[in-house]
Amino acid sequence: MGDSAFLHFFTTELFGQWRRQAGVVLLSTILIFLLASTLFVSSSLRHSLQSALKSESDFTVQRIRGDHLLPVPMEWVDEIAALHGVDRVAPRVWGRYYTEPRGHYFLIVGIDLLEDQSQRALQKLIQGIDLRRFLQGDRMLVGPGAARWMREHFYRGSFSFLNPGGQFIKVTLDSILPRQSSLVADDMIVVPIETARKILGLREDEATDITFNVPNDDEWANVQNKVLAMHYDLRAVSKRESRAAYSRLFDFKGGFFLVLFLIVLSAFALILYQRYSQVYSREKRAIGILRALGWSIRDVLRLKLYETLSVVIAAFLLGTTLAYGYVFGLGAPLLRNIFLGSAEASTVPPLVPVMDFSVLATIFLLYGVTFLAAVIFPVWRVSVSDPKEAML
Amino acid sequence: MKIIQIYGLNRHFDNGEERFHALRDIDLEVEKGECVILHGVSGSGKTTLLSIVAGLDQPSSGEVLVEGEAIAKLPDRHLSRFRGRHIGMIFQHYNLLEEFSVRDNVSVPLIPLGLKMDEVERRCDAAMQLANISHKARQSAGRLSGGEKQRAAIARALAADPEIVLCDEPTANLDRANARRFLEILGQLHDLGKTILIATHDPIFEELDFPVRVVEMEDGRIVR
Numbered sequence: 001m002g003d004s005a006f007l008h009f010f011t012t013e014l015f016g017q018w019r020r021q022a023g024v025v026l027l028s029t030i031l032i033f034l035l036a037s038t039l040f041v042s043s044s045l046r047h048s049l050q051s052a053l054k055s056e057s058d059f060t061v062q063r064i065r066g067d068h069l070l071p072v073p074m075e076w077v078d079e080i081a082a083l084h085g086v087d088r089v090a091p092r093v094w095g096r097y098y099t100e101p102r103g104h105y106f107l108i109v110g111i112d113l114l115e116d117q118s119q120r121a122l123q124k125l126i127q128g129i130d131l132r133r134f135l136q137g138d139r140m141l142v143g144p145g146a147a148r149w150m151r152e153h154f155y156r157g158s159f160s161f162l163n164p165g166g167q168f169i170k171v172t173l174d175s176i177l178p179r180q181s182s183l184v185a186d187d188m189i190v191v192p193i194e195t196a197r198k199i200l201g202l203r204e205d206e207a208t209d210i211t212f213n214v215p216n217d218d219e220w221a222n223v224q225n226k227v228l229a230m231h232y233d234l235r236a237v238s239k240r241e242s243r244a245a246y247s248r249l250f251d252f253k254g255g256f257f258l259v260l261f262l263i264v265l266s267a268f269a270l271i272l273y274q275r276y277s278q279v280y281s282r283e284k285r286a287i288g289i290l291r292a293l294g295w296s297i298r299d300v301l302r303l304k305l306y307e308t309l310s311v312v313i314a315a316f317l318l319g320t321t322l323a324y325g326y327v328f329g330l331g332a333p334l335l336r337n338i339f340l341g342s343a344e345a346s347t348v349p350p351l352v353p354v355m356d357f358s359v360l361a362t363i364f365l366l367y368g369v370t371f372l373a374a375v376i377f378p379v380w381r382v383s384v385s386d387p388k389e390a391m392l
Numbered sequence: 393m394k395i396i397q398i399y400g401l402n403r404h405f406d407n408g409e410e411r412f413h414a415l416r417d418i419d420l421e422v423e424k425g426e427c428v429i430l431h432g433v434s435g436s437g438k439t440t441l442l443s444i445v446a447g448l449d450q451p452s453s454g455e456v457l458v459e460g461e462a463i464a465k466l467p468d469r470h471l472s473r474f475r476g477r478h479i480g481m482i483f484q485h486y487n488l489l490e491e492f493s494v495r496d497n498v499s500v501p502l503i504p505l506g507l508k509m510d511e512v513e514r515r516c517d518a519a520m521q522l523a524n525i526s527h528k529a530r531q532s533a534g535r536l537s538g539g540e541k542q543r544a545a546i547a548r549a550l551a552a553d554p555e556i557v558l559c560d561e562p563t564a565n566l567d568r569a570n571a572r573r574f575l576e577i578l579g580q581l582h583d584l585g586k587t588i589l590i591a592t593h594d595p596i597f598e599e600l601d602f603p604v605r606v607v608e609m610e611d612g613r614i615v616r
Contacts, residue, residue, distance in 0.1 A: 004508065004509040005499065005502065005503050005507060005508070005509050005512045006503055008499075008509065009496065009499065009500075009503050012492060012493075012496050013492075016491045016492060017491060285487075286489055288487075289487050289488075289489060289500070290500065291472070292446070292448055292475075292481060292483075292487070293475075293476065293481065293500050293501040293548070294472050294473065294475045294476020294477070294501045294504050294505070294552070295472060295476075295500075295503070295504050296468055296469045296472035296473070296504065297468050297469075297472075298469060299472070299503075299504050386448065386449060387448050
């Protein structure tokens with residue numbers, strides 16, 4: 001088949017029927033946009049969480065009685081540090097702080113000068129801050145989301161926290177954490193460790209939890225068992241367990257959307273199949289004419305394959321571009337809340353752009369193959385029938 | 393030289409337990425350059441016979457040779473190419489692709505032949521000129537009058553320069569003036585040495601000013 005003549009005919013057909021093609025492209029674009037948005041949000045959150053977890057310590061030790069988390073005594077730090085194979089043992093003072101109006105949570109994180117900051121992510125965040133000056137009083141560094149909330153509620157230079165004892169602790173705003181602090185720091189408030197204890201109602205010999213590293217991977221299980229044996233009310237959670245828990249959560253939500261998408265895609269394929277096999281008599285007639293004028297079944301299928309691929313590629317490019325803009329430009333309104341939960345709605349972190357090409361390939365294959373099958377199979381059926389009948 | 397040879401041709405259609413015989417024991421030979429008119433009322437089997445000669449339908453039994461080729465036995469790809477190169481079809485309802493221009497319609501049989509674009513253009517121009525439709529080359533087929541559609545269909549049938557032109561009730565949807573113009577074009581085709589087979593019951597073909605053979609058909613048989 002003369003390729004230039006064929007391509008000319010193909011483009012004439014494609015653009016000559018643009019109204020019909022535009023409808024299919026529009027529907028396909030919406031489908032791909034929905035799927036790609038979901039996968040972009042999911043990949044971005046997964047990536048941010050994994051980055052955050054990567055900078056976390058290997059183990060976190062908590063004190064738990066019944067279903068209540070209790071402050072950890074500081075002497076546990078020395079007990080854990082005495083174990084062989086354990087490194088960088090550090091107490092942490094942190095906690096969620098609830099405030100009205102509109103039920104809002106902040107994450108209070110205490111730091112001190114001497115502490116070997118267990119959270120490497122936190123270390124990065126406070127780079128460039130004059131810690132000596134910062135630690136001298138009740139001062140705070142706030143994440144972008146927390147800063148926005150305070151601005152919206154007219155807290156300008158300071159904020160008064162109400163501690164469990166009913167006392168107000170006035171803390172002065174020092175500066176705002178960089179926007180890139182993303183998922184881990186959006187609603188975070190970093191304060192000197194003593195200020196954190198006051199806000200959270202902890203004594204001087206208490207911490208929220210203790211973190212430590214075990215450099216030898218093979219020793220993880222061994223050390224974890226030894227730590228667990230120290231106290232009956234001690235819980236030691238490894239980074240791997242946290243990562244698995246987060247993965248399960250996002251796999252569940254991502255999987256839920258994937259199932260929804262497959263249902264919609266199946267419905268769409270069914271509509272296409274119906275259209276090409278029954279409703280679209282004009283299409284049948286055109287195929288019959290081509291066959292009667294010397295086009296073989298292969299020629300007809302080639303034409304329809306090119307046409308369908310053009311629609312699939314156009315819809316794919318449009319859908320993924322729009323989804324990229326919606327997720328990483330606009331911050332995925334609505335969809336983001338479904339993934340993160342509506343309680344976090346006012347301080348949801350910005351979504352960090354992550355481009356996972358395997359995800360894009362999956363969308364393309366999943367959608368493209370279904371679309372092609374839904375169109376090509378009925379076209380093939382018409383092509384192999386008597387051309388005279390197709391023209392009637 | 394015999395260009396179409398049909399021997400003992402039968403075509404029947406089964407509808408449940410009933411069998412309808414569209415063609416019975418047809419024997420027909422057509423010489424190269426001859427013009428044959430298949431004449432008969434609707435349902436006499438003219439169109440079925442044309443469809444079988446074009447390879448658009450399969451005989452139930454019998455032998456059909458076109459240019460010495462048993463077309464019923466050719467696989468799809470070869471049959472399609474054979475039809476594209478050797479047979480031009482003019483249908484009763486023109487069967488143009490309405491949203492395409494006249495030029496694009498005329499190019500349809502040329503595309504599978506593997507010609508270069510400039511050769512396709514050249515052949516389209518020649519065919520449109522012969523059918524006197526060049527002035528409407530860019531117009532979409534859906535906007536043409538009945539006579540213009542007929543001429544576009546003629547140009548399309550001639551684009552691949554086939555030896556055989558098959559016409560199925562070509563004047564059925566034309567007024568008298570356009571039907572006479574069609575006869576003039578047939579005269580030109582005859583002068584070019586084309587073999588022409590026309591299925592019709594229109595008496596206007598008696599006005600043709602070149603020798604024709606009239607084959608009378610009735611109930612699927614050739615009666616005269």
